[in-house]
Amino acid sequence: MTDPRLDILRQALPALRVSVDPSDLEHYGRDWTRRWSPAPLAIAWPADTGEVQMLLRWAHDHVVAIVPSGGRTGLSGGAVAANGELVVSLERMNRVLGFDVVDRTLTVQPGIALQAVHEAAAAHGLQYPVDFGARGSCTIGGNIATNAGGIRVLRYGNTREWISGLKLVTGNGAVLDLNRGLVKNSSGYDLRHLAIGSEGTLGIVVEATLKLTDPPPPAQTLLLALPSFEVLMRVFAGFRARVRLQAFEFLTADGLAHVVAHGGVDPFDARHPYYVVAEFDAVDDVQQAAGLAAFEACAEAGWIVDGVIAQSQAQAQQLWRLREGITEAIARYRPYKNDIAVRMGAMPAFLAQAQALLATAYPDFEVVWFGHIGDGNLHINVLQPDGSDDDAFMRQCGHVTELLAALLAEHGGSISAEHGIGLVKKPYLGSTRSAEEIALMRGMRAVFDPAGILNPGKLFD
Secondary structure: OOOHHHHHHHHHOOOOEEEOOHHHHHHHOOOOOOOOOOOOOEEEEOOOHHHHHHHHHHHHHHOOOEEEEOOOOOOOOOOOOOOOOEEEEOOOOOOEEEEEOOOOEEEEOOOOEHHHHHHHHHHOOOEOOOEOOOOOOOEHHHHHHHOOOEOOHHHHOOHHHHEEEEEEEOOOOOEEEEOOOOOOOOOOOOHHHHHOOOOOOOOEEEEEEEEOEOOOOOEEEEEEEEOOHHHHHHHHHHHHOOOOEEEEEEEEHHHHHHHHHOOOOOOOOOOOOEEEEEEEEOOOHHHHHHHHHHHHHHHHOOOOOEEEEOOOHHHHHHHHHHHHOHHHHOHHHOOEEEEEEOOHHHHHHHHHHHHHHHHHHOOOOEEEEEEEHHHOEEEEEEEOOOOOOHHHHHHHHHHHHHHHHHHHHHOOOEOEOOOOOOOOOHHHHHHOOOHHHHHHHHHHHHHHOOOOOEOOOOOOO
């Protein structure tokens, strides 16, 4: 039986595409966490800002909970609809709206894939430098909702640094045009930055103006084999002192093995416990020589036991696949994921304690580490054994996350670096934010969304 509220919505917006088909509810009601059974009221696909505005006015008036949906590649349950919410998929709003050659900005709709943004920028001889492995399926709206970072944060920063303007529809249907692409704007609160990273709890992004920059200089890509976890930060410091790093990514032997099992190519004859994919500016012979000197100094110190330098773009892509292919390669295990961050200065001490904690806490589980060492962001993936009990696995992982959150608090870190709090990390928000901060965030949410319809239950109750 059709919900009568949907009949009212269809009457108000007859052109709006709405579905209650079970396959659509299943597909659009979940994200990559795969931990909740999707149970949305329906799925709606607005085509433009006006339809989003009208849809949110209807939701506000009839108190219908809304879950904004992009590529659903998040790992914290932020796009899950498990309690009768209306999923608002923005995949139809996927166009480039304009390019400004003077400001060097690209204006896009939120449903456009990150890969499409890269291609649009390249067509104008420029680049949008935010990048991650899910570039083909993640969307700009989702990137903005979580202030996503990825593999180039070391050089270019997070999504936040590249958003010069936003159009946002709030919970009562108001359209806000935030910052309007200005470089300087000291006229009160910058609400644009409240929206970035808000996980869809303050409004739905309907348009974004992205800053572009020059294409990156020629780079050299290396795969380094390390003998121990303890030397990781020494290798990072050794390279950073000599070259301009574009990326510095870490992975374990287990992670590499899973990617190789899915078609990746291991360039080494022997398996090593830890690896780094590093990329640095290599415009000329001087920079190339500096990179070689960094490698030789680290090898002489015993911090690197083997290494491969990419001899072509194709080989560089093969090396990058060993890092970027991990998430896809381990997906069948439905891993429990921790996406954490600490300051670079706190990283050595934190890494030692975290490794000891996880080794003790998960004696029977495979734990796959990888991360963006250059910006203090680590991804910890606990693989669920085949045939194990879901509830028991989640209870143990939740208990260990409590211990990890306490350790992060000691080091001034964050329980979520780039995937948001969502449903998964909601119990641990207090380890990262004070009670006073959380109270202020609740107050902001109430102002933007007075009926409490936008992604309810996410971030905090």
